[in-house]
Every structure is written in structure tokens, then in C-alpha cells.
Amino acid sequence: MDTLFLERLLVLLARGSFTTTYKYALLLALIDLNLEGAGRGAEVTTITTRQLAERVVALYWPHTRPFQGRELSQSRAGQGESSVLRSIFTFRRAVAPHDGLPQRAAKADPEGYDRLIDEVEWVFVREPIPRLQVIGGAQDLFLYRVEWTIQQNSGAPIDPSLPLLTRRAFRAGELPNVLRLLPGVHERLVGLAAVLRPLIHRQWTDLVAQMNRLPERALEDHLFGRSREDLLPVREPLWDLQGGRCFYCGGAVPLAQAQVDHVLPWSRFAEDAIENLVVADGPCNLSKRDFLAGREPLEPWLARPRRDLTQLAEAADWPQGHDRVRSTCAVAYRHMSPGMPLWRGRGALRGLSDDEQRWILAALMSPAAASTV
Ligand SMILES: [Zn+2]
Incomplete structure (x- = not known):
């Protein structure tokens, strides 16, 4: 197992300025889909943005339940609520009382579920997927390639060699809707899944605790901080x-x-x-x-x-x-x-x-x- 891969993942997790929890969801979804592929005995080399969106919805699904009587936010104060959470929440309300599991809800309202996946896919295509591997302002591809890019805050595209994403081009299939995993990524993610999953859970929890001013961090700080x-x-x-x-x-x-x-x-x-x-x-x-x-x-x-x-x-x-x-x-x-x-x-x-x-x-x-x- 090369340590550079793990180090880069750690840097990516440690990097500041997370305004939402999408990056955690994206990483966990990648790990899950690779494990699923490995379970079928297949090396995963491409993942469609649709597959990814379905997995992301499954990850966020339980987060829309109230925690100790309140709805938890997953974005920084003043940034507006995470649109993925909002979409899931709206859909769940529409399909109650079938909302216990995403699969049941999807059966109860296939069209509504399809729309939900569409919305989440578009959020992920536009935000975390092209941004995830940008570290310190520079792109460092070590997980996957995609065939579209977006503008950074400066207005310049993240990757000038790629066409800029537009909703029309994406929906029309002019921009391939897949993530192509780089060589070796599949086996590394499968091999590291048992270490990465609890780490990502921990950091995701921490960020949500911070965003909602919950005391969950206090014990770890007390013991190890x-x-x-x-x-x-x-x-x-x-x-x-x-x-x-x-x-x-x-x-x-x-x-x-x-x-x-x-x-x-x-x-x-x-x-x-x-x-x-x-x-x-x-x-x-x-x-x-x-x-x-x-x-x-x-x-x-x-x-x-x-x-x-x-x-x-x-x-x-x-x-x-x-x-x-x-x-x-x-x-x-x-x-x-x-x-x-x-x-x-x-x-x-x-x-x-x-x-x-x-x-x-x-x-x-x-x-x-x-x-x-
Ligand atoms: Zn200084």
C-alpha cells in the first residue's frame, strides 16, 4: 500500500473551508461503490454520476431524521441549507409513511425518486466532483478523472483543458457522466476501506457537531486534545x-x-x-x-x-x-x-x-x- 495515496486522502480530509459535508459523502460513496464492485469480483474503473447520486442519497437519508427533536443543518451558518438535504427532506415528506428506507420510498413514488436523484446528481456534478481533488488551489488528480470542469472563485476554470460544465450539455449527454478511476484506485480504496470509513464518519460527525453547536466534540477534546x-x-x-x-x-x-x-x-x-x-x-x-x-x-x-x-x-x-x-x-x-x-x-x-x-x-x-x- 503506497503511503502517498493515504497521505493525499488525509490531506484532502484535513483541508479546511468545508462549507458543506459533500466531500465526505462523495468519498464514502466512492468507497461503497468500489466495495460493491469488489463483492461482485469486478474491478471498478468507471462510476456513473447517477450511481454516485443514488449512493449519496442513501448516505444522507438517515441524516434527515430529527436528532433529539431538532433538524440538523449540514452547512455553515449563513451559507443556506445544503440543497441535497433539503431535496431529500422534501421527498421524504411527500412519500411518508413509506420513508423508512430509500428503497421503499423509491417504490412508493418512482418518479419523485427519479427527480430527487436528478437533483442530487446535478449538485454533485457541479460542486464536489470537480472540486474534490483541488488542494491549495491546484488540481492534484489521484482518484479519478472527469471530462468537464467548473470555474473557481477567481473565474478561471479548474482545468482549462476541459469544457466548462453546463446543465444543458450535461443533460444532453455531451459531457460523459462518468468518473474514470485512475489505475490502482479501486484496489487501494477497497484495501483501505476499513480504516477510511470510521475516519470519515468521525470527521463528518465533527463537522455536523460544529455546524449545529452540539457538544459531541467535547469528550474527544477532553481526552486527547x-x-x-x-x-x-x-x-x-x-x-x-x-x-x-x-x-x-x-x-x-x-x-x-x-x-x-x-x-x-x-x-x-x-x-x-x-x-x-x-x-x-x-x-x-x-x-x-x-x-x-x-x-x-x-x-x-x-x-x-x-x-x-x-x-x-x-x-x-x-x-x-x-x-x-x-x-x-x-x-x-x-x-x-x-x-x-x-x-x-x-x-x-x-x-x-x-x-x-x-x-x-x-x-x-x-x-x-x-x-x-
Ligand atoms: Zn500569520
Whole structure:
């Protein structure tokens, strides 16, 4: 199993700015349809957008039931409700009392069900399908190809070599309504399904909990998270050390808005030593999330004078962890495949190159890199 495939999926899941839960539905639908194919003994190479839409409806179907007496939203506040949920909800209401399972509802009202699938198919063709593999503004095809494209927010097409999607052309069959899986994707999705499914469920749940301000996240945060309060004793000294500036973009940040960030992400390795901490502003911290950093942020991080950090750690009675953090970091970067998207500053993700990997490992391992001691 090549790790690059898994890493790219993780990046895709970790990426911020999810305004709806469609990407989770799309990924789960792909996994389900591949498993189904494998169950028939067939390697899945193409999936029609219709098949996908039917699977998506089945996934969202239970989500339209009330949870503890309330309807849950699956879009960010102010974005309007997810149109897929709205369509399913309307259809369910029309076919009640046959709405227990999508299959029963489809039998009770075949035309209504067909219209529902049409609507969901069009949403997915227009939004998550062409967008899913765009990471950091660039398209990185590793799951499937389609033969249409859409405009990005800038107005430029995601893929200029493809015709722009129009409803008319799509309905007229001028744009093939299939996703062509790239070589090896079928077996990888089948092989990883048992790991991916609970991970996607977890993240989907988290996002819905956030969107609806439910307390579901609190227990995991309590058990495995790191609260801001815990890191408060080193916030001001680090902020001082950085001259009141965000470590990543260099912008001035008031102390009250400064956030302590783990350079080697907390989700990868729970390391609170000073060596692993910097202070960042909110937007940089939010953009970095759980990504590993590329050479651009690493270079100034590695160049931090060790003497300053030692003093800071002693004054705050905090572990320093110089050698431990660097060797753990080296493990993380050594096991990374070239091409793996790394964070390079606010909004910038780009793949790791061979040269860069060599440079990072050498810098992490060399005592001289700890320079200026
Ligand atoms: Zn910043």
C-alpha cells in the first residue's frame, strides 16, 4: 500500500473551508461503490454520476431524521441549507409513511425518486466532483478523472483543458457522466476501506457537531486534545521572543489574539516541549491546521537560537525537548513520500520534492543546524 495515496486522502480530509459535508459523502460513496464492485469480483474503473447520486442519497437519508427533536443543518451558518438535504427532506415528506428506507420510498413514488436523484446528481456534478481533488488551489488528480470542469472563485476554470460544465450539455449527454478511476484506485480504496470509513464518519460527525453547536466534540477534546489554557504559561514569553509577530507570516499580532501552535502537529505527535511551539495569529494557525510544514516555515523554525529557548523554558519551568522534537520530526519527514502536500504559509500547500526532503532531514539531524548556540 503506497503511503502517498493515504497521505493525499488525509490531506484532502484535513483541508479546511468545508462549507458543506459533500466531500465526505462523495468519498464514502466512492468507497461503497468500489466495495460493491469488489463483492461482485469486478474491478471498478468507471462510476456513473447517477450511481454516485443514488449512493449519496442513501448516505444522507438517515441524516434527515430529527436528532433529539431538532433538524440538523449540514452547512455553515449563513451559507443556506445544503440543497441535497433539503431535496431529500422534501421527498421524504411527500412519500411518508413509506420513508423508512430509500428503497421503499423509491417504490412508493418512482418518479419523485427519479427527480430527487436528478437533483442530487446535478449538485454533485457541479460542486464536489470537480472540486474534490483541488488542494491549495491546484488540481492534484489521484482518484479519478472527469471530462468537464467548473470555474473557481477567481473565474478561471479548474482545468482549462476541459469544457466548462453546463446543465444543458450535461443533460444532453455531451459531457460523459462518468468518473474514470485512475489505475490502482479501486484496489487501494477497497484495501483501505476499513480504516477510511470510521475516519470519515468521525470527521463528518465533527463537522455536523460544529455546524449545529452540539457538544459531541467535547469528550474527544477532553481526552486527547490540548486546551489553549494548558499552553498559556508559554504564550507571552514566545510572543515576546518573536517580537510580537506571527511566526509564520511575520504580521504583528496583539498578545490577546496570539495562539500557540505546534509546529509538528499535535494530531501527529503529542509534543508540548518549547522546541515544538511557536506563536501564530488566528488565520495562520487555522490555515496550518494539522498539516506538516514545508521548508519555508521550517527554515526559520530550525534557526531559532537555542539559547533563547533554553532561557525561556527555564523561566517558565517548561520542557525544552530540543533533541526529542527534532528526531521525532525527522521520523515524520523520512516516512513521507515525495509529492505529499506540505503547508508553506497561509493558504499555500505544495508537494514535497526529493531535494527538499533531503534538505529537511539533513537540517533536522545536523547539530550544526542548531547553530547560533
Ligand atoms: Zn500569520
